[in-house]
Amino acid sequence: MGMIPESSSSAGEPVDALGAGQASEPQSKTWVFRRNCSLTPKQLLHWYLSLCAITLVIATGFLLAGFWIVLPFAGLELFLVGTAFVVYARHAADYEMIELQPNQLVLVMADGAKLTQLKWTPQWAKLSYNGKYKAPLLFSHRGQQVKIGKFIAEKDKSALHRELKAALARATCPV
Structure with missing residues (x-):
């Protein structure tokens, strides 16, 4: 069963909080990953x-x-x-969402009827990925760890890891 990442923009790029998809660096970015289901x-x-x-x-x-x-x-x-x-x-409606705002990292995981929402400070958040097959992206924050990536295609995980790592670095050290 293949899973594909989905983002808020049609080009697969994160969008700003207003959804405008401007060329300048947005203040807030969102990544949403869903199951590849044919029927709602x-x-x-x-x-x-x-x-x-x-x-x-x-x-x-x-x-x-x-x-x-x-x-x-x-x-x-x-x-x-x-x-x-x-x-x-x-x-069928399960999803994972990562929202990176200037002062807040929001992780949302919906699994059946269970909805988990975590709000972290991006400066304290760390992202790791070991590159092995079926390995999740691992967010950690002050001793708490969250696995993300069960709906992400294996071929896309390393690129997403680099993109999220860069976005976290920009949120940590705004220019």
């Missing part, structure tokens, strides 16, 4: 309801033709598919 939970619900309608129409036809056993199996099938869709939909 709402679209999935509509698709599932149409699947239910079609399956029940066909199963009812078999019931009227005297093959009653088809209906319970159709119901079981719809129940199992629905259960799988619920498991999928719980995590």
Whole structure:
């Protein structure tokens, strides 16, 4: 299952807090990483309801033709598919966000119903990445560590590490 990074701008570059994407150095930068999902939970619900309608129409036809056993199996099938869709939909909207403001580093991680938001001072934040396969980007701040990068493609992690490291350095020592 491939994950791709997503940012607020169409070119894959961070944007300023106003979303203007100006050529000058913005005051605030945001990086957002999401799962590469083809359907939103709402679209999935509509698709599932149409699947239910079609399956029940066909199963009812078999019931009227005297093959009653088809209906319970159709119901079981719809129940199992629905259960799988619920498991999928719980995590379809998961994301990780890094927002770097002049005096604040905000890390937001959404995992199912759990939302974690951390606000740190950029001067005390440290970013590390060992370059190994499946290794996360590791933010640390005064003894606290947070892993970021489960939705980032492996080929993009080292470039993102360099970009975030440079942005943290600029936030630490503003010009």
